[in-house]
Amino acid sequence: MIESTILVIDDDDDILVSARLFLKQHFRQIVTCKSPKEINVLLSKNEVDIILLDMNYQKGASDGREGLYWLEHILSIDKDYVVILMTAYGNVELAVQAIKKGATDFILKPWENEKLFATISAASKLRQSTRKVKKLEKINSSIQKDIARQFEHIVGNAEPIKDLQRTLLKVAPTDANMLILGENGTGKQVFAYEIHKHSLRKNQIFMHVDLGSLNDNLFESELFGYAKGAFTDAREDKPGRFEMAEGGTIFLDEIGNLSLPLQAKLLSVLQNRTVTRLGENKERKINVRLITATNMPLNDMVAKGTFRQDLLFRINTVELVLPSLAARGDDILILADHFLQSFNTKYHKGLLRFDARASSMLLSYHWPGNVRELQHVVERAVIMSDGHEISAADLQLSPQKFGGAPAIQTDMGLEEMEKMMVQKAIDKHKGNISRAAAELGLTRAALYRRIEKFDL
Numbered sequence: 001m002i003e004s005t006i007l008v009i010d011d012d013d014d015i016l017v018s019a020r021l022f023l024k025q026h027f028r029q030i031v032t033c034k035s036p037k038e039i040n041v042l043l044s045k046n047e048v049d050i051i052l053l054d055m056n057y058q059k060g061a062s063d064g065r066e067g068l069y070w071l072e073h074i075l076s077i078d079k080d081y082v083v084i085l086m087t088a089y090g091n092v093e094l095a096v097q098a099i100k101k102g103a104t105d106f107i108l109k110p111w112e113n114e115k116l117f118a119t120i121s122a123a124s125k126l127r128q129s130t131r132k133v134k135k136l137e138k139i140n141s142s143i144q145k146d147i148a149r150q151f152e153h154i155v156g157n158a159e160p161i162k163d164l165q166r167t168l169l170k171v172a173p174t175d176a177n178m179l180i181l182g183e184n185g186t187g188k189q190v191f192a193y194e195i196h197k198h199s200l201r202k203n204q205i206f207m208h209v210d211l212g213s214l215n216d217n218l219f220e221s222e223l224f225g226y227a228k229g230a231f232t233d234a235r236e237d238k239p240g241r242f243e244m245a246e247g248g249t250i251f252l253d254e255i256g257n258l259s260l261p262l263q264a265k266l267l268s269v270l271q272n273r274t275v276t277r278l279g280e281n282k283e284r285k286i287n288v289r290l291i292t293a294t295n296m297p298l299n300d301m302v303a304k305g306t307f308r309q310d311l312l313f314r315i316n317t318v319e320l321v322l323p324s325l326a327a328r329g330d331d332i333l334i335l336a337d338h339f340l341q342s343f344n345t346k347y348h349k350g351l352l353r354f355d356a357r358a359s360s361m362l363l364s365y366h367w368p369g370n371v372r373e374l375q376h377v378v379e380r381a382v383i384m385s386d387g388h389e390i391s392a393a394d395l396q397l398s399p400q401k402f403g404g405a406p407a408i409q410t411d412m413g414l415e416e417m418e419k420m421m422v423q424k425a426i427d428k429h430k431g432n433i434s435r436a437a438a439e440l441g442l443t444r445a446a447l448y449r450r451i452e453k454f455d456l
């Protein structure tokens, strides 16, 4: 039984009875009516999938004009209705005209039951897939709206930020590949989304891929997709992120973390603008806007041979270098106020502002974690504060981060020395966790554990 409702409209009772008798064996619901004038009422009462519409109603008429009129009328109610026209007169021209006006198919009376079934079940599949696509489009658009809500707009008036915004507005609509450089937490993702928002692809998908989290095994299956059976767990075909981002923007974050073999694979995709799923030979064309970002010094890495120059040239058509928060002057206060307002609302607090000491502390602190750190500091302060103003104490800023870390003393305990070394490395690399970890001979995860442990 096919889960479709069929509406049959014909002025001939015999046709209606035989259509009902035959179709009800195959389709969930059959609605019949003698006059197309009842269409509006029937369509508003029933969730009709397919309409079988006779072309002639007035006695002696055979030119099909009425059928064409009602076809247009039905499609004006909803252009996705699947209408199959039927006539006793095998008029090819009329059939062409009807199809041009939006009919899905055409059937001649008297029909053969198998032919009628084949035509309606094909139309029913079409209707179901159109419905599915519509539903997915709705889900997609609401997901995209949710994503948009997660992203802050760019807050700040500092000259370097205004400069970057000017460049962004100029380049965003051009489809040029853009590389965003900046320390951790400087807003690379915020800028990437802002580029998408001002591009011609703004109503399409924005696909964020954190390359840093993909190991060599996952890289290809995640980015390029795979065919069923390509590896043990590949139980069905799956498109990769490039294919999923079709028509939209793909944002490859942490591109500096890619190993050289993976850089070569990515380069080949970007050069050919095609991807090949794992376990397949077919090349699939991709149409995506590329934005990449990293906190690593790609130019130095090219000089050291750890990042391919040809890949750098491919991704950096336009480069945006985000300044550290400490270099943004009064923007620190503007951003702090912005976060204060949003956390005030979130935590239902009546806080109005930072007091004078808190403001000057915010300005003199050197913010190794940049805007993300500021955001966390303000959130914590909003939660902790009881009054109407946030005081310097509410900020709980670590004293070592004012004007650099103190020197290591020989009489320090081991733990204290370790803390100081970690702090020094982070300061030296301006909060760049990857580089600080490399200098200390630690993995990023191990460094993060120490940052947590020492409350840095």
Ligand SMILES: Nc1ncnc2c1ncn2[C@@H]1O[C@H](COP(=O)(O)OP(=O)(O)OP(=O)(O)O)[C@@H](O)[C@H]1O
Binding pocket: 151, 152, 153, 154, 155, 156, 182, 183, 184, 185, 186, 187, 188, 189, 190, 191, 253, 295, 371, 372, 375
């Ligand atoms: N100019 C800005 N205006 C408003 N919010 C900002 C701005 N810059 C950063 N933020 C906020 O700071 C946080 C960190 O920003 P984001 O994730 O974009 O940084 P990032 O440079 O991509 O970090 P990472 O290098 O760690 O991936 C986010 O919550 C973001 O909303």
